[in-house]
Each structure stands twice: as C-alpha cells, then as structure tokens.
C-alpha cells in the first residue's frame with residue numbers, strides 16, 4: 001500500500017511538472033530565443049556559406065582550431081547548413097518563424113492561430129523549395145545544393161522523371177495557385193482576372209484576323225464589281241444614312257450585337273441592310289451611336305482609324321465581362337465604417353492569483369473516506385469511487401454495489417454534508433448518461449476562474465458562435481460557452497451577492513471581445529442605476545437607444561416600456577425586411593445583403609444583432625407589471641429569427657415575477673445560489689441552486705441538461721479598462737437608434753386634428769403620392785419609425801384626403817395622382 005502511494009506520488013509529481021505553467025513559459029521563451037538565433041544563422045549563411053562549407057562537418061565541433069564565419073558560430077553554421085543546403089534552400093527561412101510562433105503559443109501568447117499558421121508556413125517552405133529546385137536545379141552549387149536546397153533539387157528531379165518537365169511545371173503552378181487561393185483573399189480574383197485577360201487577348205487576335213479578312217473582302221469588291229468602300233463606321237455611326245443599298249460584312253453585325261443576336265439575325269454579306277431593318281439586331285446596331293457616350297467613344301476612334309471599329313465594339317463587351325467577374329467578388333463589408341476598430345486586447349484583463357494546489361491529496365482522501373464511511377453507516381456498499389477536481393467543487397463519482405437503491409443515497413444529502421462538515425453538497429443521482437452517482441463537494445481553497453483564462457482559451461478564440469457567451473469553467477475544467485443565438489434568450493437568477501452582476505459582466509465582456517460594433521448592439525436596462533453605468537462609454541459603438549433619449553443606459557421604468565415597445569416595432573420592421581428578401585432569419589438576410597443581393601434603395605440594410613440586458617427584472621415587474629411583461633413576451637416569442645435576444649436577471653425568482661409565459665419562452669436559464677428550494681424549482685424546475693456555494697458557483701440549464709459551472713470573474717476595473725479602450729476609439733456619430741415610440745396615450749381618439757400634423761406628414765404624403773401606394777408599413781420602413789406613429793400619419797393623410805379609408809388587408813387607395821395637386825393641398829393645409 002505504502003509503495004503504491006509513493007509511486008503514485010511520483011507519477012503525480014511528474015505530470016504536475018508538465019502541467020506547471022512556468023515550465024511552459026520557459027520552454028516557450030527558449031523556443032522564441034532559439035528562433036531569433038536561427039534566423040541570424042540563416043541570414044549569415046547567405047554570405048558565409050562558401051567558407052563554412054569548405055570543411056568536414058564531423059571535425060568542426062571537436063577541433064577547436066577550426067573556426068567558422070557564421071554569426072551563429074559552429075552551431076549556427078551547422079543548423080543553417082542543415083536547413084538551407086541539406087533542406088529547403090531559401091524556403092528554410094520560414095522554419096524559425098514556425099519555431100517562434102510555437103514558442104509564443106507555449107507562452108500563452110497567440111498572435112496567430114498556431115496550427116493554421118504553422119501549416120501554411122510549412123507548405124510555403126516545401127513549395128518554395130520545390131519551385132526553386134525545379135527552376136534553377138542545383139544552380140552550380142549555390143548555397144551548397146542550389147536555391148531550393150537538397151530537398152528541392154531531389155524532389156524536382158524525381159517529379160521530372162515521373163511526369164516530365166512540362167508536366168511538373170504545370171503541377172507546380174496548380175499547387176501554388178491552389179495554395180494561394182485558399183490562403184490569401186485576392187488570389188481567386190486575380191486568377192479570374194488573368195483568365196479573363198487571356199480570353200480577351202485571344203478574342204482580340206480573332207478580331208484582328210477578321211479585320212484582315214474584311215480588308216480582303218473590301219479589296220475584292222462587291223458583287224456589282226465595285227469595291228466595298230463603305231466602312232463599318234459609317235454604317236453604325238449614322239442611323240440617318242440611307243440604309244438601302246448598304247451592304248456590310250456579316251461578322252461586323254454579329255459582333256456589334258453579340259449579346260442579343262441570334263443565329264437567325266445574322267445577315268449575309270449578300271443581303272441588303274434595308275431589308276433587315278425591322279430585325280432587332282440591326283436596329284440596335286443602328287441606334288447605338290445615338291447613345292451619347294457611345295457616340296463619343298466610337299467617334300474618336302472612327303476619326304483616327306476606321307479600320308479599328310471592331311476593336312471598339314469588342315472593348316465594350318470585354319469591360320462588361322470583367323465587371324461581372326469583379327462584382328461577384330465584391331462583397332459589402334459592414335465593418336468598413338469603423339474599419340480601424342480594434343477589439344480589446346487580453347492584456348486589459350487580470351490574471352487572478354490562485355492557490356498553488358486547489359485540492360490536496362489529503363483533502364481528496366479524507367473526503368473519500370468520509371463519504372464511504374457515511375454510506376457504510378447506512379449499509380450502502382460502494383464498488384468504486386472516482387474524483388474529478390473542478391475550480392470550486394470536486395465531483396466524487398461513486399458506483400454503488402448492485403442492488404443499492406438510488407433514492408436511498410439521494411436522501412442522505414444532509415447526512416453526508418454533516419459528516420463532511422461542508423455546505424453546498426449536491427448529489428446527482430444518477431449522473432445523466434452514466435451509471436454512477438455524483439457527489440459534489442466544495443473545495444477548501446476555491447479557485448477564481450479569471451476572465452483572462454476564458455478569453456485566452458482556444459475554445460473561445462476559435463469559436464464560430466454568432467453570439468458567444470463565455471461563462472466560465474465546468475467541473476472538468478473545460479471552458480463553458482453558450483451561443484446566445486441558439487438559446488435564444490437567457491434568464492439569470494440568484495440571491496443578492498451570489499455573482500449575478502459579475503456573470504452579466506462576463507457575458508457582456510465575451511461579446512465585446514468577439515464582435516465588431518457593426519455586428520452587435522446592446523440595449524442595457526439597469527433600474528439599480530449603478531451596475532451597468534460603465535458601459536455608457538461605448539454608447540457610440542455598441543449601444544442602442546430611443547432617438548429622443550439622452551441616457552444610453554435605461555434606468556427609468558417608463559423609458560423601459562417605451563424601449564421594449566420600440567424593440568417590438570423594430571422586430572416587426574425586421575420581419576418585413578426578411579419577408580421582402582425571401583429569407584427566414586437574420587443570418588440568411590445578412591449573408592444576402594453582404595453579397596449585394598439586396599438593394600439598399602429598397603430599404604434593405606445590414607442588421608446588427610440586438611442583445612437586451614435587463615438587470616433587476618423583478619423591480620420592473622413590480623412597478624410596471626403587464627406593461628413590461630407583454631412586450632417581453634412578444635419579443636421572447638418572436639425575436640429569435642430577427643436577431644433580438646434577451647438576457648434577463650432577477651434576484652427574486654418567484655412565480656409572480658417569472659410567470660408561465662416568460663418561463664415558457666426562456667428555455668435557457670442560469671441559477672446562481674438562491675435562498676430556497678422553491679426558488680430553485682421556479683428557475684430550474686428542480687432543486688439544487690439552493691445548495692450552491694455562491695461566489696459565481698452556478699447551474700446552467702439549457703433545456704435538457706443541468707451543468708454546474710464556475711462563473712468567470714471579471715472585476716469592475718477590468719470592465720472599466722475594456723470600455724475605456726473601446727470608448728476611446730472612433731465610433732459612430734451616435735448610438736444605434738431604435739424606432740421612435742411615443743406611447744399609446746398620444747393617440748387622440750378617432751378625431752384627427754390636422755392643426756397638429758406630424759413632423760413627417762408632408763414628407764410621407766410626397767412619398768405616398770410618388771409611389772402611389774399608401775400603407776403604414778411603408779411609412780414605417782421609409783422613415784424608420786414605430787407602428788403607432790406611422791399609423792397616426794396615415795390617419796392624418798386620410799383626414800387630409802390624400803389616401804382613402806382603411807380597407808382591411810389591402811393597401812389604402814391613393815386619392816391624389818400627381819405631385820402638383822399634392823403641393824396644392826399641402827399649401828392649403830398650411831395656410832389654414
């Protein structure tokens with residue numbers, strides 16, 4: 001037994017050594033410094049290779065009399081010779097880069113994703129070496145084995161023997177083009193462009209040949225025996241030219257009408273143009289010079305040299321082709337308005353000091369013994385026990401002996417807690433998906449999970465979530481993340497002081513670390529007036545508010561009601577846009593908009609996600625009740641597809657606050673420690689949240705599973721640094737403006753008073769008469785205003801006799817047909 005635990009200890013020490021962050025850091029630093037040394041040695045090799053290659057390598061290290069010229073000494077010369085001469089030639093210069101990146105990765109700095117960058121660099125080295133080996137061979141022994149090194153020369157020779165020199169060349173070109181297409185942005189465009197250019201050149205040659213043929217045709221004369229002296233220019237240039245008796249070469253007519261001419265439209269040289277004047281192709285050729293621009297273009301060239309018309313015609317066709325190819329690639333970039341925007345660096349976050357060892361072996365063994373003893377007292381036999389150490393709790397997974405009833409263990413929760421003398425013991429019986437029972441026991445020295453460690457985690461950095469919420473670490477020390485777009489709303493509850501505000505800050509910070517201001521807007525509601533104030537600094541980057549609102553953070557209940565109703569209006573108009581675009585959700589809509597398949601002239605625009613964060617929801621419900629609940633329920637039910645997501649936090653998760661309607665629409669819920677089992681049931685539909693240990697210990701329910709997570713800790717100064725960093729950068733001219741919402745009380749019964757016309761009345765009237773279409777939703781969309789205001793304007797327009805009365809689902813009839821009559825009516829109304 002004693003020897004076993006000793007060997008166990010040794011193994012632990014060994015694995016502990018490799019898990020030690022300091023070891024990683026030092027190794028990383030070594031790799032970085034070695035990479036610098038290697039770079040110097042490689043650069044030096046370019047100048048000193050001749051002298052350094054003149055001796056036998058075996059003797060160099062042992063013989064002190066031998067000296068080398070390389071700046072890196074004998075070792076430098078050795079490595080440089082190995083990498084350049086015996087390896088990849090010039091391509092070897094990327095090796096120190098890979099080494100350096102690896103070093104930075106070990107030091108937990110990630111300027112680029114290591115795996116991707118090193119893969120790209122390695123392929124670059126191999127391709128460069130191969131290409132140089134293929135092009136220059138051994139280059140008379142330059143750098144030892146030529147520019148591509150021994151690898152390049154050997155591989156090129158082998159490929160030459162395999163597929164011949166020409167085949168190898170084509171293969172290398174294909175490999176390089178494929179590689180560049182997938183690693184750089186513009187290669188595809190340039191390749192496309194190149195192919196287009198070659199195609200055009202070939203066409204030009206064809207035309208030139210045709211010109212020669214036509215010259216010959218002209219010289220030969222027409223069938224009347226007269227020379228064909230009428231140039232094509234005259235024919236095309238002058239529609240007034242008498243068209244009878246003019247003959248033209250078939251090719252010219254075909255070329256000018258290349259887009260629309262069908263075979264049947266080709267006129268043979270023998271046919272008279274006059275006979276074909278009704279033919280669409282010919283008419284086009286005749287009309288074209290009437291176009292002002294075309295006239296100018298063509299005239300210039302015609303005057304100089306009549307023989308080059310075809311070229312001019314060809315040119316127009318060419319330009320079209322290139323433009324089409326280009327517009328396919330030319331995606332709209334929503335981030336361009338703030339193209340210089342920089343996401344906050346991780347250095348703004350703090351590395352919280354943690355105890356050296358969160359759970360000692362003694363603690364583990366003692367807890368295990370106590371669990372076994374307690375269960376034995378109740379005659380429960382255990383087969384096996386396994387511990388998983390989390391940041392704040394340790395999970396003891398026990399396999400009970402056959403025949404033991406699970407409910408028996410579950411009932412012993414309090415007894416086990418008593419015998420372990422620890423609060424917050426939670427029993428999971430059975431652990432879903434496993435045939436075991438879990439007992440979670442809080443650690444004596446809980447670890448603080450820093451936001452820094454979460455943001456730096458590969459899982460967060462490489463996440464492709466649309467709205468990633470990095471929440472903390474699970475019991476098995478994995479970074480825990482949710483995609484808010486999939487939730488699609490989140491309910492957070494927890495008694496006071498248990499970590500709710502920190503949790504909300506962690507969510508906001510993770511979104512700020514991932515998103516660009518053009519992609520995401522927050523609506524922040526903070527009745528407590530102190531929790532979210534720091535975010536007002538990022539008003540012009542990330543916040544959304546009502547147009548007439550001064551404060552970017554909403555603290556007043558009436559304003560909250562207006563904002564939520566305004567969000568409902570925003571939701572309605574977004575649905576209209578989705579319908580117009582024939583797409584089902586915001587993601588498809590934005591993809592279509594970005595690829596320029598939706599025109600901004602039709603009211604389309606890039607739609608940012610809107611995340612509404614409401615702290616102290618209970619407070620709002622107590623003061624405004626249904627006025628708050630109704631729009632929240634509407635948004636919760638419908639807003640998923642159009643990118644509006646709610647995060648609602650409450651201290652009191654009672655049933656009068658988290659009502660059935662709200663609960664039904666918030667499948668994703670987070671519970672920090674709550675004060676009673678009933679509260680836990682209200683929020684999670686099961687007990688457990690009352691047994692958490694506080695300080696960010698939480699249970700996350702995503703519908704089916706409940707996962708225990710230690711929330712990441714982010715302190716106020718860290719949030720301040722992040723918001724300062726973003727706030728000090730150039731932002732938009734104002735916050736994102738939500739549709740205006742004035743409240744229902746401003747609607748004055750059925751009587752419409754035209755002396756109190758809306759500010760947009762006249763503009764709306766003009767738009768309606770111009771489009772001859774009168775609908776509330778059009779006004780809403782054109783002026784980005786709420787439904788109520790648009791409805792009011794329509795009522796006023798009806799009272800003024802500009803649109804007809806309401807006709808159910810049909811648009812209203814527009815009674816004024818021209819703008820002059822409209823201006824007349826508007827003048828009359830103003831003079832009243």
Ligand SMILES: Nc1ncnc2c1ncn2[C@@H]1O[C@H](COP(=O)(O)OP(=O)(O)OP(=O)(O)O)[C@@H](O)[C@H]1O
Pocket residue numbers: 448449494495496497498499500501502503651695696697710711712713714
């Ligand atoms: N994830 C965490 N890790 C470590 N400590 C935490 C964590 N979350 C919260 N704490 C500690 O708990 C304290 C209270 O947290 P917080 O302010 O978030 O509570 P709260 O639930 O918002 O309270 P209230 O509802 O009264 O505002 C913090 O000051 C911090 O010391």
